[in-house]
Structures are given as structure tokens and as C-alpha cells.
Amino acid sequence: MDEMKEIVKKYVIDEYMEEGDTIAYDTPLISGGIVDSFSMVSLKRFLENKYNISIPDDDATPEAFDSVNKIVDLVNRFIKK
Amino acid sequence: MAHFKSYEENTRNFNWSIAENELGYKEGGVINIGWYCSDRICEMGKGDKKALIWEGFGGKHKTYTYNDLRLCSNTIGAYLKSLGIQPEDRVCLFMDKIPELYIGFIGVLKIGAIAQPLFSAFGDESLLVRLENAETRAIITQQKHVSKVRKILDKMPYLKHIIVVDHDEKKPLQEREIVFDLEKAAGVEQLEIHPTKKESPSVLHYTSGTTGQPKGVKHVHYSLISQYLTTKWVLDIQDDDIYWCTADPGWVTGTSYGIIGPFAIGATQCVQDLGFSAENWYRFIEKHKITVWYSAPTAIRSLMKAGEEVVKKFNLESLRHLASVGEPLNSEAVIWSEKVFGKPFHDTYWQTETGSIMITNFPGMKIKPGSMGKPFPGITAIVVDPETYEPINETGKIGLIGIKPGWPSMMRTYWNNEETYQKKFKNNWYLPGDRATIDKEGYFWFVGRDDDVINTGGHLVSPFEVESALLEHPAVAESAVVAKPDFVNMEVVKAFVNLKPGFQASKDLDLEIMNFIRKKLSPLAMPQEIEYVDLLPKTRSGKIMRRVLRAKEWNEDPGDVSAMEND
Numbered sequence: 001m002d003e004m005k006e007i008v009k010k011y012v013i014d015e016y017m018e019e020g021d022t023i024a025y026d027t028p029l030i031s032g033g034i035v036d037s038f039s040m041v042s043l044k045r046f047l048e049n050k051y052n053i054s055i056p057d058d059d060a061t062p063e064a065f066d067s068v069n070k071i072v073d074l075v076n077r078f079i080k081k
Numbered sequence: 082m083a084h085f086k087s088y089e090e091n092t093r094n095f096n097w098s099i100a101e102n103e104l105g106y107k108e109g110g111v112i113n114i115g116w117y118c119s120d121r122i123c124e125m126g127k128g129d130k131k132a133l134i135w136e137g138f139g140g141k142h143k144t145y146t147y148n149d150l151r152l153c154s155n156t157i158g159a160y161l162k163s164l165g166i167q168p169e170d171r172v173c174l175f176m177d178k179i180p181e182l183y184i185g186f187i188g189v190l191k192i193g194a195i196a197q198p199l200f201s202a203f204g205d206e207s208l209l210v211r212l213e214n215a216e217t218r219a220i221i222t223q224q225k226h227v228s229k230v231r232k233i234l235d236k237m238p239y240l241k242h243i244i245v246v247d248h249d250e251k252k253p254l255q256e257r258e259i260v261f262d263l264e265k266a267a268g269v270e271q272l273e274i275h276p277t278k279k280e281s282p283s284v285l286h287y288t289s290g291t292t293g294q295p296k297g298v299k300h301v302h303y304s305l306i307s308q309y310l311t312t313k314w315v316l317d318i319q320d321d322d323i324y325w326c327t328a329d330p331g332w333v334t335g336t337s338y339g340i341i342g343p344f345a346i347g348a349t350q351c352v353q354d355l356g357f358s359a360e361n362w363y364r365f366i367e368k369h370k371i372t373v374w375y376s377a378p379t380a381i382r383s384l385m386k387a388g389e390e391v392v393k394k395f396n397l398e399s400l401r402h403l404a405s406v407g408e409p410l411n412s413e414a415v416i417w418s419e420k421v422f423g424k425p426f427h428d429t430y431w432q433t434e435t436g437s438i439m440i441t442n443f444p445g446m447k448i449k450p451g452s453m454g455k456p457f458p459g460i461t462a463i464v465v466d467p468e469t470y471e472p473i474n475e476t477g478k479i480g481l482i483g484i485k486p487g488w489p490s491m492m493r494t495y496w497n498n499e500e501t502y503q504k505k506f507k508n509n510w511y512l513p514g515d516r517a518t519i520d521k522e523g524y525f526w527f528v529g530r531d532d533d534v535i536n537t538g539g540h541l542v543s544p545f546e547v548e549s550a551l552l553e554h555p556a557v558a559e560s561a562v563v564a565k566p567d568f569v570n571m572e573v574v575k576a577f578v579n580l581k582p583g584f585q586a587s588k589d590l591d592l593e594i595m596n597f598i599r600k601k602l603s604p605l606a607m608p609q610e611i612e613y614v615d616l617l618p619k620t621r622s623g624k625i626m627r628r629v630l631r632a633k634e635w636n637e638d639p640g641d642v643s644a645m646e647n648d
Contacts, residue, residue: 015596018225020252030356032138033177036202037357037383038538038604042595049588061387062358 004051004075009068011046025069030062040065047071053078083444085314088455091443095458097489100310104345111276112302114283115158115191117309118344119151120274127347134323134369135180137354143180147347150184153263155272157181157188160261161219164242168193168275169282170218174330175208175226177201178354181246181263182330185221186340190283190302193275194218197285197297200331200540201226206550206601209233210294211287212240215496221261224249231255279303285496286333288433289543291532297496298433304337304490305345307437311457312342315429317402317444318373324350325366326375332540333433334406337490338375359387363395370399377407379538381414381426382569392421402444404429407539408571409527412451428453430525432513434505436490439513440482440525453517453525461485462525463510464517470508476521479528483510533627535564537572540605544627547574547608550601554594556584561617563631565610576608577630579617586613618645 005025013022016035029035035043044060047053055078064074085091104121106112122130128148135143145153166172172189174196176182182198189196197215199208201223208229212220219242220230230243234256241257248260277283283302287295316338318324324343328334343350351369355361357380366374384392403418403426410428419425427442430453440462442454456462464473464480473480486506495502505512516528535542544562551560559579564572578594580586591611599607618629632639 018228021225028138028356031358031361033354033356035356036604038607039599041609042592042599042607045588045592045595049592062356063360066358 004072005068007050008047008071008075012043012068015042015046023068026067028066029068029071030066032066035065037062043071047075051075051079083317084319085317085443085445088443088446091314092458097306097310097459100306100489104305104309106306109278111274112279112281112305113191113193113274113277114302114305114341114345115154115187115189116274117305118187118190118341119147119154122147122344122347123151125347130347131349132344133180133183134349134351135354136352136365137179145180145184150187150344152268152270153180153184154187154191155269156263156266157185157261158191158272159269160266161188161194162192164219164259166192166194166219166242168277170194171197171215171285173197173199173212173215173217173220173222175199175201175203175220175222175230176246177223178329178335178352179223179246180352181221183340183352184263185246186330186336187344190277191272191274193277193281195282195285196336197287198330198332198336199287200329200603200605202605203229203331203603204599204601205229205232207295207546207603207606209236211297212237214287214294214297215285218242219244221246223247224252227258277302280493282493284336286336286433288333289534289541289546290501291534291543292545293501295543295546296498296501298333298492299494299496300436300490301493304436305341307488307490308337308342309345311438311441312338312346312348315427315438315441315443315457316342316373316375316404318343318346318348320347322348322372322401323369323399324348324373324375325353325369325371326350327353327362327377327380328375328406333436334375334377334539337437338406357383359384359391360394363392363397366397366400367395372399372401373404374400374402375404375406376426377539378405378410378414379407379570381405381410381418385414385417386569389421397422400424403427404441406431406438408536409453410451415448415450425450430454430527434492434511434513435484435488436492437488439484439488449520449524451526452520453527455523455525460488464519464525465508465510465512467516467531470510470512477518479516479518481512481531482515482517482525483507483512485509486511533563533631535562535572535574537564537567537574537605538570542574542606546602547576547598547606550598550606551576551578551594553601554597556580556590557594559617559625561625561627561630562608563627563634565634567609573609574606575610575612575634577612577614577617579614618642620645
């Protein structure tokens, strides 16, 4: 779980943030303006590739992607299925 | 009482002098949008009225009265003058929806410079082509966007000043960067307003077409006449209304109806610089008791997707009038809004080049869900034959929308591209590039674009621009970019890619290409799907036939394919 959190956090920092900026596991990503709704598609694609899962569009909501913690919860729901 | 009485009454004997008289403008006189949006409202005795109520990330919030708006825009204007900014110099506003964007826009106009707002999510390449075309003299931006400017700085000798409004002192400034902190700057009580006239340039907005680079749409200060009157009559904003326009001023709705229109009529408006979530939006409406809400079909469909349960958690009774813009508003969305909000969204049709609303559903008018409505008084709109450009008089027959030139907010040219501007006119009609029908009651019905431009979430994306950027990726030999249907955004970008030898299609390559375009151009331009192909459909002369690929995505007939090389 912690490893997944670190992987997702690092991806978000590397891909969506300015050099030197960082986030916490509970930093709001969508409602905090770090990841916009269009870019959410690439984040979803990263998670699907990395964890070999498929996240249905209905589950890929801004709320479900709004923090590293929430993303990890979402990914775990589909890994376990 | 609504400003708009009835379609017949408001259309009869209509003349733009209605707005000129209300604004006290006389032919040949000075007309400066910046002054009208701030000083004039103060001179009317409304200096203490709230102009802007702003909420940002991390619980930040600020409120500005009209007197604050006047003083702060004076301060920014005076600062720009002190840097040597001259009338008609282009000043780019490259910021998120923070107060400095709204106030800076007014300050730029007050000194007679040209405001060039750009969407802050643009990547460095998108930024470069637009700044290069305009030969922009200064850019006002935030710390978080400075790195994009730094990447392209060497290519922009004309860009003299990079003004950072929220400088983080831990991060050292680099070449041409300077700090301007509006809160710490000494307020400027008196600023000499530049005496701009009717045809003085005001705003330069960039828009995408099927071919070529983005075009800079030049507007003038006289556009105020249309923007003022349409704000009153279509959005129906009254003196005690609380207005919320959800559009970003990087695009034309965010300036025409997010700055110019509402401030020129002295309205109180709210701005939220937060990412989208249904709860967030409803909470914002409830908290500020928003009465007039101007949004976009993409946002409305996202709210529909979030469901009705979330609506019930909030008291949204303050809402009085709802309108929508950006792309056609589907009938389901109109019906849904009537069901959950108790009132329909009123679709409005216009574009960057028109500067103000052209065809619309007026307050109190019978709404036919899915229809664009009727032309604004003073606007002559018809459909014309796509071959002859002669008016079509037959009810229900599809043609190109044609608008008789001459309304106040019509673009005056494309910056450095008069040739393309002239091509927008045929047989004395301005052609926005959309197809429609007109029914027997005079309502317009949108059919589709007449070109390959992709309308995603109300923003136009040029397939040419995405294809050009894709060619810069080491794996891409050739590509074709088309629109793919999408429930929320109406259309999203799909790329058909032919790989260079030695590269293999894979999910990881998909993601790499997506992120490549996202960073280079913008998240809007990022392909949401990539399909790898061995061959792209081409004419015998080698031109890629995007319409064949588009038709496949939309399950439509591709039309005449006799000219296709590899059929």
C-alpha cells in the first residue's frame, strides 16, 4: 500500500507539477487544481498500465482522483476484483 | 422585471444606439472598456458595490468593490506604463483565474495596450506560437507558469518583461523577470485613461482552425456596445443579481461575459479558481446565493453525471436564470436542468470572432430543447448554400450559418493574417464555419462544424496543430487527428498514428505520446485515444482524408471516397 502511494505520488509530482514542488498523500489534486479534468485521462491510463487494471469511466470521477490516498483506494478496488 | 420584454418588441426598431445612449457614448468620442468597467461605475455612485468575489485554492478568498477595481487597475496600468508599455503594445495575461487576471485585463485596456489573454494550461509550444505571432511585449504570469516562458525565452527577443505576480522569494528571478505584487504596490488614485476610440484595438484572442497556426482575433473597444447589451438582454443581469460565469478568461467567454459585460453593467460577480467537482460548484452557488449562472454544456453534462442526489444536499433556490455556451447544448441537458434546478439552461451561440452572442434563447422566450434559439436584435443571421453562398429559404434545409457583417463586436481582422480573415466572408456574409437549419418559427438548429476543428469541452483544437506536434515525437512517422464522440466533452481528440520503423505499439507508448502532447500543447489537445495504423487514408495527391477517419468514429457515411489512394 505504502509503495503504491509513493509510486502514484512520484508520478503526479513528475508529470503535473513544477520542479521543486511536492504534495502530501491527502493533497487535493483535482479540486486543488494540480490535475485538470482532461489530464485525469492520462493519470487513469498510467494507473491502468502500471497495475494492469481497467477502471470504468463511471468510477473515474474527479472525487475518486482527488488525492493520492483516494487514487490508491480506487486502484485497490480493481486489483482485488 | 426582465430587461428583455419580448422578441418582437425588442427586435422592432432595434438600433445599437440603445447601448450607445445608455453608456453615454457619442460617435467619434472616446470609448475605453477599462474605464467603462471600473471608473464609470464609481462615477455612477456605486464605488462601494461589490464587483468581484473570488475564491481560490486553500480556502483563499478576496472581495473587491468597484472602487477597489478602479484603484487596482489604475495601479497595474501605471506600473505597465512605468515599464515603457505603449498604446497598442500586446500584453499577455497568462494566469489562472486569480484576481490579477481580471484586474490586469482592465489595467491593460486603460492604458490603451492590447490585452492578450492565454489559457494558463497551455504548454510552451502553444504559448510560443501565440506570443510570436503577436510579438508580445510583456507577459503577466504566476510563478507556477514561469518555467514555460523560460523554455522559449531565447526565441522571443521582442518579449521585454515577464511580470510575476506571486513571486516565491526562494526561487531566484532570471533574465527579464520582475516582480509585481498588487497587494503591496502603492495604490494609484489617478491614472490618465488612454483616449481610445471606436476602432482602437482592445483584445487579441487566439483561436484554432483546421489548417495553419492559431489565429489572433483582433477586437476593438467599440465591441463594448454589443457585449454590454447582450449581457443585459440575454443574461438578464439586474442590479441586485449575483452572477457567476464559469469560463476562463483565457477564452473569449471569460472576457466578453466574465469581465467586460458584467463589469460594464456594474454587476457583482463571483469567480472560483478551483478544480471542478459537483459538490464544489453547488456549494459555491449556495454560499454566494448566485442568481445568474453562465456555464458550458461540458460542465452541465459533468453535473448530470454526478447525479441528482448531490443536488439535494444544497439549497440552490437563489438561481434565477441559467445560460450556456461553448458547444451545442443537447436537449437532454435542458430537460435535466428543468427537472433538477426548476429552470432550463438557455443556449447561446457565438464564437471568438463574433465577440458577443449572435443567436440565443432569450429570457422568457419559449425554449425548444436542443435549439440554438433566434438571432439577437440587430443581428441578421441566415443559412446559405455551401456551394453558391446564396440564402436558403427552405425551412429545415441544412446550410452554412451566415451573419451579415457590421455588428459592433465583430472581429476586425486576424492578427498578421488579413488573407485568412477575408476568406471568412462569402457573398457578403460572415461564415462562422457551422452548419444549421432554421425551422418555420425562425429557431436555429445546430447540425455540425463545416471543417475538421475539434470542439472539446467548448474549446477549439486544431488537428493540424496536434499533428504537427506529434511529428516531433521520435516514434511518430505520420498521423491524422480527428474528433471522437464523448458524453461529457461532446468531442475529444483521437490520433491515428503510423509509427517509424523500430517502434512498437504499446500501452506505455500511448501514455508517452499523450503526455508529450499534453505538455507541449495543452491538456485539451492531448489525444484521449491513440490508434496505430499501417496506412492513413489519403487522396491520390497525398492529402490525408481526415473525414474518412472521423466518419468511422461517428458511424457516419464518409461521403465520396473515389479520390482515395489506398481504398
